Amino acid sequence: MAIRRGRGxxxxxxxxxxxxxxxxxxALVHSTPTxxxxxxxxxxxxxxxxxxxxxxxxxxxxxxxxxxxTIDTADTDTGPxxxxxxxxxxxxxxxxxxIRAATEAKQVMLEVAAEELEVDAGDLxxxxxxxxxxxxxxxxxxxxxDTALAAHFxxxxxxxxxxxxxxxxxxxxxxxxxxKPSTCYAHACTVAEVDVDDETGEVTVVSVKNVFEIGRxxxxxxxxxxxxxxxxxxxxxxxxxxxxxxxxKREHGGTDFNQYLMPGPGDLPETEIVVLERPAADGPYGxxxxxxxxxxxxxxxxxxxxxxxxGVRVDTLPITPxxxxxxxxxxxx
Amino acid sequence: MAKKVPLQITLNGExxxxxxxxxSTLLTALRDRFDDTSPKGGCNQGTCGAxxxxxxxxxxxxxxxxxxxxxxASVQTTSGMAKGGVLHPLQRAFMEGFAAQxxxxxxxxxxxxxxxxxxxxxxxxxxxxxxxxGNICRCTGYEPIIxxxxxxxxxxxxxxx
Ligand code: FES
Ligand code: FES
Numbered sequence: 001m002a003i004r005r006g007r008g009x010x011x012x013x014x015x016x017x018x019x020x021x022x023x024x025x026x027a028l029v030h031s032t033p034t035x036x037x038x039x040x041x042x043x044x045x046x047x048x049x050x051x052x053x054x055x056x057x058x059x060x061x062x063x064x065x066x067x068x069x070t071i072d073t074a075d076t077d078t079g080p081x082x083x084x085x086x087x088x089x090x091x092x093x094x095x096x097x098x099i100r101a102a103t104e105a106k107q108v109m110l111e112v113a114a115e116e117l118e119v120d121a122g123d124l125x126x127x128x129x130x131x132x133x134x135x136x137x138x139x140x141x142x143x144x145x146d147t148a149l150a151a152h153f154x155x156x157x158x159x160x161x162x163x164x165x166x167x168x169x170x171x172x173x174x175x176x177x178x179x180k181p182s183t184c185y186a187h188a189c190t191v192a193e194v195d196v197d198d199e200t201g202e203v204t205v206v207s208v209k210n211v212f213e214i215g216r217x218x219x220x221x222x223x224x225x226x227x228x229x230x231x232x233x234x235x236x237x238x239x240x241x242x243x244x245x246x247x248x249k250r251e252h253g254g255t256d257f258n259q260y261l262m263p264g265p266g267d268l269p270e271t272e273i274v275v276l277e278r279p280a281a282d283g284p285y286g287x288x289x290x291x292x293x294x295x296x297x298x299x300x301x302x303x304x305x306x307x308x309x310x311g312v313r314v315d316t317l318p319i320t321p322x323x324x325x326x327x328x329x330x331x332x333x
Numbered sequence: 334m335a336k337k338v339p340l341q342i343t344l345n346g347e348x349x350x351x352x353x354x355x356x357s358t359l360l361t362a363l364r365d366r367f368d369d370t371s372p373k374g375g376c377n378q379g380t381c382g383a384x385x386x387x388x389x390x391x392x393x394x395x396x397x398x399x400x401x402x403x404x405x406a407s408v409q410t411t412s413g414m415a416k417g418g419v420l421h422p423l424q425r426a427f428m429e430g431f432a433a434q435x436x437x438x439x440x441x442x443x444x445x446x447x448x449x450x451x452x453x454x455x456x457x458x459x460x461x462x463x464x465x466x467g468n469i470c471r472c473t474g475y476e477p478i479i480x481x482x483x484x485x486x487x488x489x490x491x492x493x494x
Contacts, residue, residue, distance in 0.1 A: 047435025048434065232473075232476070256376075257376070258380040258381075266466055271474075
């Protein structure tokens, strides 16, 4: 009877978004009379930071500061259609829709500015500091503020744009069954180290080292935050989270989250996070969806580490002390 | 309808009085009568810590505290922590350390941390973990929260020095 140390590795290839009957999201962008930009969505920010990153994407596309963009979300009556924020699709699908809407709005904005400056719209660009300038001759310029005023009160034009991003439905080939369920994959690899008590069956995670390939981190601090939380949740799925088992009967089981086990602040292993950026060809500024992917590789890595430690394969989650002991017992018989 | 009873408390340093329903919890009273929605109702039965407040200097779960029993007490919540638009060092450390995602656990975490720092200005990592053990977070993995509390303690001692 002893504490046995084991090490396991696992890698995941994780699709961004889904593909059942096609996967679309829409965005509408318009400027206020004073040159701020409103983005209307029906996508929900549930704490993952969608609003911040969408504002960055719109600001980058139009060429204004992020705080000049307001994201109006989560009203499915007034916002354009969105499939939803799930399947790690938010940044990728909605971000791409915003790029398209913002590009269209920017084109109108440049046309309005061109009229005011008496130049060709094709010769104009934004300077990132609130102005529209003539390429190569920045002294000839007009502020976005004045451009918006001119659009509203003089030229009678709406600086606005519509955008939709659709990953079309992919049908399996009849011969082979092959299909393209996703256009974009994020990747991760985790090495987990565990201690397994072969007398009690208890598994303690000593360390997890994670490498995540996420396309491009549009907001590096928020990506890191997501990955740290995700790594913890992966461990939680691997070892703790279940509504089973309860003795002697299922009716004695937990009825709400108060009886649902998760690791607390005292159960944290040494955690390492490394981010690799390989921009996705169809990602908004190269981004992929790291949301769910980041909570996956810890699970098989821990299962493999348990195998390395005590030589048993636990193939049902979570890897509870009971399951480890039963597997050890079965192996001896 | 339950009988209404008067409740007088000092909420974040301010004398306040409201009528609350007899038998209601301090959490309900704070949120529905005193318009302080910073304490959150997660489980309403003392297991998640989202409703954590400080009553007369002691850390308490507002969902398990009868409002009437707080008559005359001094209650602190996160809404009273920023002074004149300046964030409390804990709030600043949480913000700068990205220690909140959905933010639902944050007020409870900050109150639990404040009670610790009021008592132990320079806690060890283990003391921070112990102090946060009654508060559940689904999003962050705790690590950023623990680091933020340690950072706030450092900032505090720096200011005091
Ligand atoms: S709401 Fe009070 S502990 Fe959960
Ligand atoms: S930040 Fe969401 S529960 Fe802690």
